[in-house]
Amino acid sequence: MLKIWFMEVKVRKVSAFFVLLFMALSALGQEAEEKTSMELSQQVINPTTLAWQLQLEEFGIFKTNNAEGFAQNFRLRGIIPLEEGKLLPFPQLIRVIAFLNTAPGGPTGLGDIAINQFFILAKKDWGQFGAGWNLQIPTATSHELGSPQWQLGPAFTVTFTDLGNWQMYWIWQNFFSISHNSEYGNRNVTALQPNIFYTWSNGIYAGMEPLWQLDYETGKIAIPLNLRLGYVWAGKLKYNAYIEPEFMAYRSEGFPYNQNDFGIRLGFRWYLPLKPR
Template sequence: MYIAIKTYITCILLIMVSPFMFSQEDNNEQEVTGNQDGKTSVELSQQVINPTTLAWQLQLEEFVIFDTENTDGIAQNFRLRGIIPLEKGALIPLPQLIRVIAFLNTAPNGVTGLGDITLNQFFIIMKEQWGQFGAGWNLTVPTATAPELGSPQLQIGPAFTVTFTDLGNWQMYWIWENFFSISKNDEFGSNNFAVLQPNIFYTWPNGVYAGMEPEWQIDYQTGKVAIPMNFRIGYIWSGKLKYNAYIEPEIMAYRSDDYARNLTNWGMRLGFRWYIPM
């Protein structure tokens, strides 16, 4: 199993490196002339990385978890996320993004199946020269096929995002999502927590970017937290569509005692994304 995982990671790395070799000439030309839309490679990269950019997207991400707290075995979470942009909604006349997120998970004990499905909708409420502010909602539906693969409770809550884009080659985004259980509280107890995601990235003119986007969790009832840290290195290029490939190791920097919602100690993410501008 471990050898297979190493082989898989090696293949993905080769796939990710290949665009550097085959499109370096195009990148050099873009540095001077920009792309067909008149954007430089840095601007293109920042548009693609920005989570509030209005673009159709298909995102694939594999998270291989090599070490889980108090558990032996390798786990994995495969995430499929589709993003639907709307320039103006029918009920709320604001730009918005609708996201549909599904998981295929494997627990450390080898159980594999579907995870929970999450829907969220962000409305772009304010857009200024410095960046954007958005707000919306999340809904997590308990579709997991085994208890180890998801939560048994329906959860809903508000979400907010602030993006800072007028920072030169730097970009910064903050996403704050809340989840409150609204089903089976008598059986499992109420489940109220937040996920705070700080995104900080630096982009180079050749399409390479680096940064972090960990998901920090806090339980509103107990005050316990999980604070993972990660580092992403990725590459963005443009052809008929826009593409984004990345690799991202992650470790658990701090976890409160007995916090059970995130037991990952360290793992590796591999991702690929397609973007279709509106």
């Protein structure tokens, strides 16, 4: 009973924090120098938009499979846009991602660092297509907070933007371990992320972007589902804030990676679009 009461108190505190933060962000949005439009909102939400970005995201995990205690993943992601050049005639996005994690009932420390590079290979009226690579660097301060293996793999993205108020993006990433396989075994995982959003003209949007995983070695999968409610506005920069509850809809027995059963994400992002030449 004491554990249940303690968990309810934490949920109430986190919920109150989310409400207060969104009230503050809404007030800031009302003072924006540039009126938010549906077009602006969709540009900001689009993960392949060429813009300098700084993204902060806190994922509070209240229930973990076969583990007790509160856990969290704090993500810091910077995105560097590059226009097409003479050497590489494609626009591209470089994403650098770092984590500060807490294991359930365990330590807090650095997680792994990931680097993604996407090349926008084709732009069409319906959207665009891109491809690139992922690198995961084993910087975690504990094996409970990340993988001890270097991982490398290809990545692909398809975006559909000619859908009115709707937008759809598919991101497919692969991670293949390239170190310590004899010690820890092969880690060969693919992750498919469907991004589906509906945007209103006042800057509010709703949608989902779960990360579905498949272990190539065993064929086991994890299928979480989430619902994001967000708000986009513009001032000197472009801003995006959101709340996103997530639960595990299906996980194969013995799936070794994503053990999160329920959590809530809180995110805030800054955007500085590239100026046209």
